[in-house]
Amino acid sequence: MTLRALHEGYEVIGIRHGWAGLVEMVRDKSCDNSENFQALTEEIVDRAGRTGGTFLHSSRTNPGRVYEVRRARAFEGQFSGEKTT
Numbered sequence: 001m002t003l004r005a006l007h008e009g010y011e012v013i014g015i016r017h018g019w020a021g022l023v024e025m026v027r028d029k030s031c032d033n034s035e036n037f038q039a040l041t042e043e044i045v046d047r048a049g050r051t052g053g054t055f056l057h058s059s060r061t062n063p064g065r066v067y068e069v070r071r072a073r074a075f076e077g078q079f080s081g082e083k084t085t
Helices: 002-007 018-023 042-051
Strands: 012-015 037-040
Touching: 002 012, 002 042, 012 018, 037 042
Parallel strands: none
Antiparallel strands: 012 037
């Protein structure tokens, strides 16, 4: 899917560290979020396909259970960390 999107002219990014990369991203143009994403190129995707594993890394972060200190400002007040039934 990534290669097709690239061939059709789209810019494709990968979110680093799974949910943690999204939860910790700060929605401010002046903020450097480069640790949380990676621009994907055909070369990067081809190399990853040959080596296996995850080059973007993963995490066990559950976005509904993120402590307030780790939660990005964009998500303040949106999650209580408690399950609702």
